[in-house]
Amino acid sequence: MTLLEVNNLKKVYTTRFGGNHVQALSNVTFSVEQGEYVAIMGESGSGKTTLLNTLAALDKPTSGEVLLNGKSLPDLKEKEISAFRRDNLGFVFQDFNLLDTFSLKDNIFLPLVLSGKTYDEMNRRLQPLAAKLGILELLEKYPYEVSGGQKQRAAVCRALITNPQLILADEPTGALDSRATDGLLRIFSEINESGQTILMVTHSIKAASSAKRVLFIKDGEIYHQLYKGSSSTETMFQKISDTLTMIATGGARNE
Ligand SMILES: Nc1ncnc2c1ncn2[C@@H]1O[C@H](COP(=O)(O)OP(=O)(O)O)[C@@H](O)[C@H]1O
Numbered sequence: 001m002t003l004l005e006v007n008n009l010k011k012v013y014t015t016r017f018g019g020n021h022v023q024a025l026s027n028v029t030f031s032v033e034q035g036e037y038v039a040i041m042g043e044s045g046s047g048k049t050t051l052l053n054t055l056a057a058l059d060k061p062t063s064g065e066v067l068l069n070g071k072s073l074p075d076l077k078e079k080e081i082s083a084f085r086r087d088n089l090g091f092v093f094q095d096f097n098l099l100d101t102f103s104l105k106d107n108i109f110l111p112l113v114l115s116g117k118t119y120d121e122m123n124r125r126l127q128p129l130a131a132k133l134g135i136l137e138l139l140e141k142y143p144y145e146v147s148g149g150q151k152q153r154a155a156v157c158r159a160l161i162t163n164p165q166l167i168l169a170d171e172p173t174g175a176l177d178s179r180a181t182d183g184l185l186r187i188f189s190e191i192n193e194s195g196q197t198i199l200m201v202t203h204s205i206k207a208a209s210s211a212k213r214v215l216f217i218k219d220g221e222i223y224h225q226l227y228k229g230s231s232s233t234e235t236m237f238q239k240i241s242d243t244l245t246m247i248a249t250g251g252a253r254n255e
């Protein structure tokens with residue numbers, strides 16, 4: 001089943017004085033099936049964050065369609081957008097986006113508090129997830145008391161606790177050391193194995209090679225894609241690295 005459908009998406013930013021136009025997305029078309037784990041790669045400025053923001057209805061496209069489960073995001077009314085986002089999407093960011101004055105537990109509860117869940121319900125959801133993510137012992141701590149990897153695991157817990165249809169991650173390993181990166185990628189693979197659909201923007205070849213499919217974006221368009229299939233992570237690493245070299249040197253597109 002197709003979960004996300006993106007058709008001919010275009011985004012042009014116009015500066016405040018109307019003089020400059022930046023075409024961040026020129027024509028992006030792809031879809032994501034339920035249960036997929038897709039990475040999006042591309043050079044800095046290629047439109048990755050713009051794409052994620054548009055998918056999250058944080059930004060409106062200039063033209064084109066974004067359908068999540070057949071529902072058009074750009075057509076949602078302003079009032080419906082935040083509830084839709086809260087109920088259907090989970091976000092993981094490079095810099096964690098945890099509130100420093102809240103314990104990890106309260107950070108994780110935040111999306112549920114906003115949707116009016118009872119404390120019992122919140123706790124019932126939290127326990128198994130926190131155990132799976134290895135943060136049960138840390139729930140009463142504050143973000144500044146734990147490591148980057150632990151903060152990111154709490155952020156993943158916050159993203160998952162609403163049972164979102166889709167996890168959107170923007171450079172989730174960007175601020176992590178290599179050990180914490182490995183831990184986070186293991187978690188992403190595990191939650192994907194148990195059915196969670198993930199779309200992750202990343203610069204890291206290592207992170208991308210843990211995904212099952214990699215889309216390459218160049219000049220605001222999907223330039224190429226690779227399926228992991230039965231290849232090993234090492235083979236995928238090599239293929240991704242070759243594709244990035246090709247993109248950087250402007251080489252021809254070959255399989
Ligand atoms: N709010 C904005 N206003 C104007 N230009 C923007 C804005 N956001 C991004 N851009 C431009 O759009 C292009 C794509 O940016 P972005 O999506 O952030 O790329 P990436 O995440 O791949 O680095 C860049 O040229 C960037 O300068």
Ligand SMILES: [Mg+2]
Pocket residue numbers: 048049050
């Ligand atoms: Mg970006």
